[in-house]
Amino acid sequence: MKLASYADGSRDGHLVVVSRDLTQAHYATGIATRLQQVLDDWGFIAPQLEDLAVQLNHGKLRHAFNFEPDKCLAPLPRAYGWAVVDAGGGVRREAGSFASPHQPLRAAACCEPALAAIAGDLAAASDAAAALDALRLLGFAIDWRIDGELIATQAAPVVVTPDELGDAWAAGRLQARLHALHNGAKQVPSDVAAAPGEALARLARLRALRAGQVAGVALGALDLSLAPGDSLHLDLKTAAGTSLFGAIDLDIAPPAP
Incomplete structure (x- = not known):
């Protein structure tokens, strides 16, 4: 999976899952809001994000949006x-x-x-x-x-x-x-x-x-x-x-x- 942090006014940004071709993204809200959360509980959270990534790569997420790198903080x-x-x-x-x-x-x-x-x-x-x-x-x-x-x-x-x-x-x-x-x-x-x-x-x-x-x-x-x-x-x-x-x-x- 591919992950990024969109700027949202906070210090750590908001976690998004990014498609394999770097064209689409989807907020990870409901699973995790920032990357450090994922690292702290990798065994539980990462599989959920993987499932989200699979759906994103197959075009099955209604609320996916165009990925814009210029809106990113560092991951x-x-x-x-x-x-x-x-x-x-x-x-x-x-x-x-x-x-x-x-x-x-x-x-x-x-x-x-x-x-x-x-x-x-x-x-x-x-x-x-x-x-x-x-x-x-x-x-x-x-x-x-x-x-x-x-x-x-x-x-x-x-x-x-x-x-x-x-x-x-x-x-x-x-x-x-x-x-x-x-x-x-x-x-x-x-x-x-x-x-x-x-x-x-x-x-x-x-x-x-x-x-x-x-x-x-x-x-x-x-x-x-x-x-x-x-x-x-x-x-x-x-x-x-x-x-x-x-x-x-x-x-x-x-x-x-």
Whole structure:
């Protein structure tokens, strides 16, 4: 299933189920109103949302509506933690606050994309196999840094259960391509591979993780020269070109007059 959080004036937004092709949505009212509720009681709530997703994908919900990504907050705006694990196993712990996929930046910054793995409860010292069992949802996020200092973390509008990834998901690994448009100009897509179970196990090496912890698997900094007034469109897609999590669209504030 695919889930998103529509802005409704609250800090956490209102949970919606999104169709597989990212065109339709339906409020999850009556099952859960925010994503953290689902993570806290996954075994009971997730099957109900799965049933709703099946009906949505088959066009059987009368009150379905067009999915509009620009109405989304981050799927989990206030996570219990956000930490990025790099290719060498190093861990960079950050605050657990995620900006919406369309929130502008006030200054040009370095772009560091990551696969975001949202866990359920995970015991300390769990191995990668146990961490995969605790994996609940996957998403796409970007850290923005100036001189090494984090200024914002943005999240794509949709998170998905691994079974929704199709051929892009095999043996606990995501295989995808990162597509970018810089000021409307297409950049060469880059192939990415990520193992979220290993990242979650790395975070749980010394302490237990609680439902709502997010582990980022670093996908490598983008080699782009950004400037005030620029725009950037980023999307993780399958080899066939299908968007997995919806796009992050960013505008950098223009220079002051």
